[in-house]
Amino acid sequence: MWDQVGQALSQSMNRMLSQMASLLPGVVALIAALLVSTLVAWVLAAILGRSLTSIDFDRRVAQWGFPALAEWSPAKSPTLLATRAIAWTAMLIGFLIGISAFDVALTSQFVLRLFAYLPNVLAAVVVLAAGSIVARFLARSVLIGAVNMNLQYARLLSAGVKWLVTVLAVAMALEHLSVGGGIIRLAFGILFGGIVLALALAVGLGSKELVSRSLDREASKTSSQHTQEPVGHL
Amino acid sequence: MDAISQPELERIERAGGADLVVGILDPEPDDQAGAAVAMVREALTELSADLSRVSRVVVLCNNGTHAPVATAPHLDSADGRGQSPAVFIYNLPAPGPAETSEPSMSHAYRSVFAVGGKLGVRACGVIASELRAVTPQWIYRLIQPVLELEFDLVAPRYTRHKMQGLLNRSVLSPLHRALYGEQLHNPVGPDFGLSGKLLHRALGQDAGSPRRTESDPVVSIAPTAACGGFRVCESHLGARTQPPTDWMNLSSLLATVLGPYFIEMERQAAFWQRIRGSIAVPGFGLSEAASEDSGPVDVRRMIESFQLGAQNLQDVWGLILPPLTLLELRKLSRLPQDQFRMPDDLWVRIVYDFALGHRLRTISRDHLLRSITPLYLGWIASYALEMESAGPADIEARIERLARAYEAGKPYLVSRWRWPDRFNP
Numbered sequence: 001m002w003d004q005v006g007q008a009l010s011q012s013m014n015r016m017l018s019q020m021a022s023l024l025p026g027v028v029a030l031i032a033a034l035l036v037s038t039l040v041a042w043v044l045a046a047i048l049g050r051s052l053t054s055i056d057f058d059r060r061v062a063q064w065g066f067p068a069l070a071e072w073s074p075a076k077s078p079t080l081l082a083t084r085a086i087a088w089t090a091m092l093i094g095f096l097i098g099i100s101a102f103d104v105a106l107t108s109q110f111v112l113r114l115f116a117y118l119p120n121v122l123a124a125v126v127v128l129a130a131g132s133i134v135a136r137f138l139a140r141s142v143l144i145g146a147v148n149m150n151l152q153y154a155r156l157l158s159a160g161v162k163w164l165v166t167v168l169a170v171a172m173a174l175e176h177l178s179v180g181g182g183i184i185r186l187a188f189g190i191l192f193g194g195i196v197l198a199l200a201l202a203v204g205l206g207s208k209e210l211v212s213r214s215l216d217r218e219a220s221k222t223s224s225q226h227t228q229e230p231v232g233h234l
Numbered sequence: 235m236d237a238i239s240q241p242e243l244e245r246i247e248r249a250g251g252a253d254l255v256v257g258i259l260d261p262e263p264d265d266q267a268g269a270a271v272a273m274v275r276e277a278l279t280e281l282s283a284d285l286s287r288v289s290r291v292v293v294l295c296n297n298g299t300h301a302p303v304a305t306a307p308h309l310d311s312a313d314g315r316g317q318s319p320a321v322f323i324y325n326l327p328a329p330g331p332a333e334t335s336e337p338s339m340s341h342a343y344r345s346v347f348a349v350g351g352k353l354g355v356r357a358c359g360v361i362a363s364e365l366r367a368v369t370p371q372w373i374y375r376l377i378q379p380v381l382e383l384e385f386d387l388v389a390p391r392y393t394r395h396k397m398q399g400l401l402n403r404s405v406l407s408p409l410h411r412a413l414y415g416e417q418l419h420n421p422v423g424p425d426f427g428l429s430g431k432l433l434h435r436a437l438g439q440d441a442g443s444p445r446r447t448e449s450d451p452v453v454s455i456a457p458t459a460a461c462g463g464f465r466v467c468e469s470h471l472g473a474r475t476q477p478p479t480d481w482m483n484l485s486s487l488l489a490t491v492l493g494p495y496f497i498e499m500e501r502q503a504a505f506w507q508r509i510r511g512s513i514a515v516p517g518f519g520l521s522e523a524a525s526e527d528s529g530p531v532d533v534r535r536m537i538e539s540f541q542l543g544a545q546n547l548q549d550v551w552g553l554i555l556p557p558l559t560l561l562e563l564r565k566l567s568r569l570p571q572d573q574f575r576m577p578d579d580l581w582v583r584i585v586y587d588f589a590l591g592h593r594l595r596t597i598s599r600d601h602l603l604r605s606i607t608p609l610y611l612g613w614i615a616s617y618a619l620e621m622e623s624a625g626p627a628d629i630e631a632r633i634e635r636l637a638r639a640y641e642a643g644k645p646y647l648v649s650r651w652r653w654p655d656r657f658n659p
Contacts, residue, residue: 056655062553140550140601147546148485148607150539154546231531231614232398232476233487234422 030098037094041087048086052079124173131169135162167191243352246322252290252353253319254381256373257346259326259339259362259424261296270295270365271323277370278319288381292322292353294346324349339424343451350430351437357381358433362424362452367475375469375519376427386464388427389456391419391517392474395524396621396629397531401491403633404613405585412640412647413499413506414460417514419468421456422491428455432464449501450494457498461505470519488610489603496592507648512641523626530622536615537574541567543608550605554591556658559583566612576616578639584609585640586647594654 052058061078074080100111139162146154171188174180180187246252258270274293326342343360350358357380359373379385392399402420410421428436436451436458459466480487499506543551544567552560562580569575584606591602621629650658 137598140597143546144485144550144601144604147543148539148604149482150535150542152542154542231400231479232394233401233479233484234399234424234476234491 026098026101029101030095033094033098033101034091037091037097040094041090044090045083045087049079049083052082057082120176120178124176127173127176128169131165131172135165135169138162138165164192164195242324243349246290246292246353250290251355252292252322253288253356254290254377255292255294255346255350255353255355255358256377257294257326257342257358257360257362258365259296259342259346259360260365260368271321273365273368273370274373275321277373278321288319288356290320290322292324292349292355294324294326294349296326296342340450340452347433347437347451350428350433354430355433356430358428358430360423360426360428364475364477367473369472372425372471375471376425379467379469379518380427380429383467384429384465385427385467385516386429386432387455387459387466388518389418389420389466389468389515390423390425390474391468391470391519391521393470393472393522393524394474396624396626397618398476400614400617401488401610404581404610404617404636405492406495408633408637408640409495409585409589410456410460411512411637412644413502413509414457415509415512416456416460416466417512417637418456418466422453422495423455424452425471426455427469429464432459432462435462435464449498453491453494454498454501457502461502467516467518470517470521472522473524484611485604485607488607489600492588492606493592493599493603496589499589500593503651507651510644512637531618533574533615533618534571536611536618537571540608540612540615543605543612547605547608550597550601553596554602554605555584555587558659559587563609571619574612574616574619576613578636579643581609581613581636582639582643583646586643586650589647590650590654593651 057079058077074084096111096114139158142161143154143158146157151157167188171184174184256274258274260270271293274291278288278291326345339362343362346358346360357377359377361368361372361376363372376388376390379388399420402422406422407419411417432455436455439449439454439458456466458464544563548560548564551563555563559580562577566574566576566580588602588606591597592599596602617632621632624632649656
């Protein structure tokens, strides 16, 4: 009987060792993939960093209308943010390649699902980026338009438009990521509907007199300027 | 684009071509139908002694119907060999359905130029001002220097009181003078007399370019003449009637006028960077005294607009203007009304930086052009306060001082234009 127990233990140990040995190439491959990807990440980051520095990317980002990007960036440098993003992406790809070197169904499935999810992430990023650009553009349009119309609450209007578009973009991005599902839709509906309803009530009921006085004032301003001021531009 | 169909053009060419094309671009009111044609005829008849060498004239009118097909030509003199010239009358083609008034005006100019170019006319006159104030003398004064004195461009000079033509006075005229070295009072017309040579140059510069990159004919005429070495003069036309200012759409007006001007500036950059100083151009006709000013202007709201802009548009202006200018604007916005004065060099730098921002597309061009509105109102307020009790001579001196400031600031523009990334405090 002890022989049989010993045999069973020895077989189990052999199986264990052989399984560990079968994992070893995967581990080595993972380490190699990580090392190579780190090297690639470093090279890419260096090239990108130099290129962006040469075109004065940090200043241009602010000029293009994204000064807030500097606030979110490490050391307030969008160049650093871009180089780190590219480095981490390269390392993540290396890690995924390394993981897929394990001949294990579970990891393969994990990698497959991760890759299948990537388009959603990309779509969400695109939606967020587009939303941010549109929000900024519209906010600036509203701000300039409102200032030119002499509206004292120009900045408030501009901020309102910016946040409305941003909220819409975030909701769409979360929809793409399949995060939250119905809750997000419901929350967005309530939030957006609430804002519109509040505005409608403000104009229609609560601030009726204020709004009408404000509109009257604007109209009288322009009409009085029309009639009294002999100003011509061309 | 074609105001005259090909068979009609051939018919005019068979009759010996045309010497002169006159475009009357302001739509006639219904109750004054035919007034434009009558005016052109009167001008040609009254002045037939001077214009004896003109035997055939094509008149293009905007009679409000925008009929795309030409009306039957009206010939005063069938053979065109009499003392009074033969007059062929056509309607301007209809603008596209999506075109607003400004593109429609450009479209009308192009139509007139195209007809003039096809017929190889010696001179072309364009009247785009409101017809109420236009007299036959206007046509004569715009065309006579071209035909008799061989000038290539006759720019208008209007009689104005101090608060009229402010965009011309504050930006267009002094900027044209600083850039192209010619002291024109109204470089963007809108009424012009052109020679056949200049007409061909104006038509040639857009040949082959896609529609969206075509230059605005109204804005590009004077720069084209200056850059091509054409002979330029001015004619006093008298007082011009303009519709009242639509204050709610002032930013649209600024965008419509300054946008094409800045684009033209970009096109001619190689030329104007070499120009230093300016010369007065010959003037014809007698200047009339302006009518009485209708009292002081209420500048309070203009200053309020400026202050509101200074409070809220710092982020936008910060992308276009250097920090020192922003600082000066902030200081200016805190001044009480009686001390509110915008220094000339500050205004000049603002205009130059906006032109540069437009070229570099620092922000959306529409945003850029509209965001200048509070600054422009600030300049008007400052000018109005300064000129409150000024006479015509003082106003001329004031505008001359501003024009000199533009010339003095030109090295700044050239430097920033060439090296926009260089540190600019």
